[in-house]
Every structure is written in structure tokens, then in C-alpha cells.
Amino acid sequence: MKQITYAAILLITSTTAHADECPVAPDHSADVSGVIAQIQQAENEQAARLLSNQLWEFWTDAPDESAQAVLDRGMTRxxxxxxxxxxxxxxxLVAYCPSYAEGYNQRAFAHYLRQDxxxxxxxxxxxxxxxxxxxAAISGRALTLLGLQRIDEAREALNQALELNPWLSERHLLAPGGPLAPPGEDI
Structure with missing residues (x-):
């Protein structure tokens, strides 16, 4: 049993150093677009939130078992x-699978939590x-730009995210008095 565990760790460690060995990530773009269309038609925030949770199933579907193990461990940490x-x-994960978007998104989230x-x-x-x-990456970009005090860019990014999902909880940031309220409505 210890040999299998050691072999699995060795495989993950050795494959993460070779980006050319990572398979192409599953193409869930049609599925994601379908869920986004359903979110846009949702009658309320609760219905939209349930649909939004489905997006994570697609985004966190790593290209192979090695990548999935590293992604899952990173998210657990x-x-x-x-x-x-x-x-x-x-x-x-990014070194192993440089064309897998979620590796970058998750690393960005960890940096965001560190306020970096x-x-x-x-x-x-x-x-x-x-x-x-x-x-999630687009709304995360809006929050990151807000953290950098790049208000106009943050507002633009949040509006882009809201075009895809008008039910995002971050939408309150654009309300009158909110930190991203349009000029003239920020008071």
C-alpha cells in the first residue's frame, strides 16, 4: 500500500513539471453557456444560485487525475x-496545465484572500x-480591481459579470451608496 501511495505522489510530482504532458481540459463551454442562459432567465436569486453552483462542476473538472488531485488539494488548503x-x-497546477483556466482562477483567489x-x-x-x-473570475477581477482602488475598471468588470449572471451577490456594490455606484449615485 505504501508503494502505491509513493508511486502516486511521484507521478503527481513528476508530471507537474512537464506542461506538455497535460491533456486538454474538457470542453464544457456549451454546458457553461447553457447554464448561464438558465441563470439569466431565473426568477429569483435562490434559483440562480442553485444554477450557479452547477458552473463549478464544469470549471473544476481538471484535465486528468493528476491535475484534479493537485486542484483538490489546493482548494482544501x-x-x-x-x-x-x-x-x-x-x-x-498552472505549470503542469497552463491552458486550464481554473488553475489560474484558484491561485488568484488565494492571492485575493491574502489581499495581494x-x-x-x-x-x-x-x-x-x-x-x-x-x-467567478470576472466578478473576482472586479473585486480585485476594487481592492486596488481602480474603481472605473472594477465597475466595468462587475457590469460584465452581471451581464452573464444578473443575480450575483456582488451586484449590491453598484447600488446607490455602494463603492462601485455610477458617478453621481455614489452618495
Whole structure:
């Protein structure tokens, strides 16, 4: 049993160093677009939230078992607030699977939680480049830009996310008096 565990760890460690060995991530773009269309037609926030949870099933479907193991471990570490450990895992994932959007999105989230907004922003940009309808990355970009006090860009990013999902909880940031309220409505 110890040999199998050691072999699995060796496989994950050795494959993370070779980006050319990562298979192409599953193409869930049609599924994501379908769920987004349903969200846009949702009658209330609760219905939209249930649909939004389905998006995570697609986004977190890693290209292979090795990538999935590293993603899952990184997310577990992040949830336990071991942010540096999570970033270490997401670094391995991005190195192994540079065309897998969720590796960048998860690393950005860990950086965001550390309030390292400068480090989070390029990862969010890359995640969105790889997955243009990644609502969570787009709204995360808005929050990161807000953290950087780049208000106009944050407002623009949040509006882009709300076009995809008008029920996002972050929408309150655009309300009168909110930090991203349109000029003239911020008082």
C-alpha cells in the first residue's frame, strides 16, 4: 500500500513539471453557456444560485487525475486558510496545465484572500482569456480591481459579470451608496 501511495505522489510530482504532458481540459463551454442562459432567465436569486453552483462542476473538472488531485488539494488548503500551501499547489497546477483556466482562477483567489491584489490580477486575466464566460473570475477581477482602488475598471468588470449572471451577490456594490455606484449615485 505504501508503494502505491509513493508511486502516486511521484507521478503527481513528476508530471507537474512537464506542461506538455497535460491533456486538454474538457470542453464544457456549451454546458457553461447553457447554464448561464438558465441563470439569466431565473426568477429569483435562490434559483440562480442553485444554477450557479452547477458552473463549478464544469470549471473544476481538471484535465486528468493528476491535475484534479493537485486542484483538490489546493482548494482544501485554501479552505483551511493555508493560503501559501494552496498557492504552492496552484503554481504546480498552472505549470503542469497552463491552458486550464481554473488553475489560474484558484491561485488568484488565494492571492485575493491574502489581499495581494497585484498578484491576483494577472491570474484572473489569464483565467478569463482561457474561459471568457467564467463569471467567478470576472466578478473576482472586479473585486480585485476594487481592492486596488481602480474603481472605473472594477465597475466595468462587475457590469460584465452581471451581464452573464444578473443575480450575483456582488451586484449590491453598484447600488446607490455602494463603492462601485455610477458617478453621481455614489452618495
Amino acid at each position: 485554501r479552505n483551511a486558510w493555508d493560503l501559501l500551501g494552496a498557492i504552492e499547489d496552484f503554481n504546480k 491584489f497585484q498578484a491576483a490580477l494577472p491570474d484572473l486575466d489569464k483565467a478569463i482569456e482561457l474561459s471568457p464566460n467564467h463569471v
